[in-house]
Amino acid sequence: MRLRALLDTDALGLKLLGGEEELDRTVRGVMTTDLRDPSRYLSGGELVLTGLAWRRGPADSESFVRILVQAGVAALAAGEAELGDVPDDLVLACARHRLPLFAVNESVAFATITEHVVRQVSGERAGDLAAVVDRHRRMMTSGPAGGGPDVVLDLLGSDLDLRAWLLSPAGRLIAGPKVAGPALPAGVCAKLAAEHLAAGRTGRRGPHRVALGGTTYSLFPIRSSGRSPQAARDVRETVLSEWLLAVEADAGDWPEERLDLLHGVTQLIAVERDRRDAARTVRRRLAQEVLELVQTGAPPAEIAARLRVAAPVLLPGLGAAPHWQVVVARVEWDDAPAGPGVPGAPGGPAGVPAEGPGGRRTGGTVDGGPVAQSLLEEILVDPLSTGPEPSDRIAVAHTGGEAIALVPLPAVSSEHDGSESGILADALLEAVRDPLSAGLDDDGRLTLGVSAAVHSAEGLRGALEEARHARRVAAARPGRVCAAGHQELASHVLLLPFVPDDVRRAFTARLLDPLKDYDRRHRAELIPTLEAFLDCDGSWTRCATRLHLHVNTLRYRVGRIEQLTGRDLSRLEDKLDFFLALRMS
Structure with missing residues (x-):
């Protein structure tokens, strides 16, 4: 035209x-x-x-x-x-x-302009594309009830007899056809994402063809044009941020008209991707503001006020203030030289090597924050959930080459039961390791650290340092994608004097706060009971005598301590952790 x-x-x-x-x-x-x-x-x-x-x-x-x-x-x-x-x-x-x-x-x-131009340009080459675009335009203007890429994929199936799925770089199913047919298994999604990321690293233009289990898929990249001006120019980082359209067909023998049709559809989906990225701006800004307050040592009351602003944005309709969890991520490349002040470089925390596995230098001057931010927004969504909505509950900032996610968790009962809630490092790693390892190839690493959940502004700084320290623990391990959680900081080896004070406070709070809360509500004297039990080397008779209690009463209190903390006082490791927590409190 x-x-x-x-x-x-x-x-x-x-x-x-x-x-x-x-x-x-x-x-x-x-x-x-x-x-x-x-x-x-x-x-x-x-x-x-x-x-x-x-x-x-x-x-x-x-x-x-x-x-x-x-x-x-x-x-x-x-x-x-x-x-x-x-x-x-x-x-x-x-x-x-x-x-x-x-x-x-x-x-x-x-x-509106994009759809008009695509419709006009492609109309003479493929009449079916004009129909798809027109239906998409009508779908987009019909309100939230009919919108979304799912409908575009349904149109590909109904108009062109093509089954297609929209996937994140981590292999999460974002959208798929709602028409009859078997769903795309999670394992296949992960393999397709891995193949797409590996092919993208070569710089070859899509579509990339992949055969899995006797079925051929053609993979089309969805290149968002809405990245920030600071977004990475490097293809290694670009490919880690791309969605992909997986079509159940072999595009190798397609005429140019049909290829143009699919490229036009990817443009339409990219418009939707840009709109959703723009919607993340508010959440990113909230995360950045909270992060700056935490890092500059702002008073807890000021941080709490900002969290109250963030809570209804991230969890609309929530009646009570949520608990919060912090996740830290860093993307590093082999050609990024290490430097002072960078975790993993000389001058970093004691016990953390300046080199990665195999003697490879890590860290550096290249700011991988934006790509880590984009990745973290994708991988923190439950891999079993489809659609974009769950990501609306995640606020991610980036600073100093790392991305920091502030994840709200629904408020739990005041009675701690010792069970884990929120994001678990092992589950997170299992969901994203294979596809992202392919995208990182042989010269990149993604390391993740996960904090425990905290329920107040006072605990947020400790949670941030805890997540950062866990990430440094993950960085010391082999592998392209590594993660560590707060549970791995419970070892007494990591609670020696060289560990940051904030990490110590987070550790002692996680073990003792449930007991202090319970004592405050019920006057149960669990803390004194725990101290006496440890002083008596776990002897029921000696401890009961010292506290002037019946042995059954002592057993009840110790059982309550174990229930509230999820620990076992018959285990040496747990006794030692309690001993250190009491000494550092």
Whole structure:
């Protein structure tokens, strides 16, 4: 289609700001971006849509326009929703480079323009694509009851007889057809994601064909154009952030029209991906604010006030303030040199090697925070749940090359029963290790640390340090994807004086707070009973005599201690942990 045709469609809300003499240019595609340098995603002939988030000042317009012109784009359309009128410096830069410039009215969504262009460009090549796009447009405007990529995948099945599934890089099923047919097993999802990540690392263009169990799948990348300007340019990091469309068919013998059709569908899904990424902005900002307060030593009351703001956003309708859990992640590459102040480098915590498994250097100056942030938002969703909604309960910030997730947990009963709640490191690792190891290949690592749940602002700093320390424990292990949880910090070896004070406090609080709470409510004297029991080396008779109790009463109290903490006082390890916790409290 010609650029001139865009002005003939009133529904697009486009206003020409410059380049009238270039309106006979041909448009071959459309891309939405706020990257400062989107050249790697451009092949020429695109109409580029931007919300101008890349612009920090007038000087940025010249470099952005120059990059677009060098990539051979047809025109630029700038939205007015963020900054109001399109800045004069962008108008002048487009005029200097003879790049047609349109303004997009704030009432018009970029998705509307994208769908119009895709429909027009592809209509002559594939009539069935026009039907799919039109149905998708109607679906998107019909409200939340009919929206989502699931419906697009149903259309592929009903209109084109293609079964397709949308997967995360960790192999989680995001969307699939609701029409009759067997569901895609979790194991197959993980293998397809692994194959996609491994193929993506080679730099080969999709679709990638994979045969599993006698069935051939074609894998199409969903390249989100809505990454932040700081997003990684490196293909190693880019592939770790991509969704993929897995189609049950061999695309090797498809005509160009059919391939164009599927690429058009991936563009439509990318628009939905961008919308969902934008919805994460508020949660990311909340996490960043809480993290900054925690790290700067803000008063607990101020942190608690910010948590009260975050709770209804992350868990709408929740009556009571939730408990919180912290997860820390870091993505590192072999060619990122280690440096002072980086966990795992010289000067780090005692007992943690400066080199990874096999003597390989880790850590470094490359900021892997953004890709770790994107990964953490995906992998913290229950791998057995479909759809995007569960990720709305996860707030992830990134700082200093690491991503930090603030995960709310529904408030539990005040009676501790010693059971584990929330995210478990082993389960998390099991769900994502295989596919992500393929994406990290032989030069990258993902390490994860998981804290215990805390119920107050006072415990949040300790939880953060606990998760960071657990991540450093994971980093000392072999493997491309490693995780460690707070349970692994319970060993007395890690509670020697060189361990950070916050980690000690988190450890003692986890063991003794349930007992203190119970004593406060019931005046049961569990703490004095525990001290006496340990002092008597676990002798029931000696301890009962010292406390002037009947042995049965002592056994009841010790049983209550074990129930509240999930520990076993007949085990030497648990006795030692209690002994250290009491000495450090």
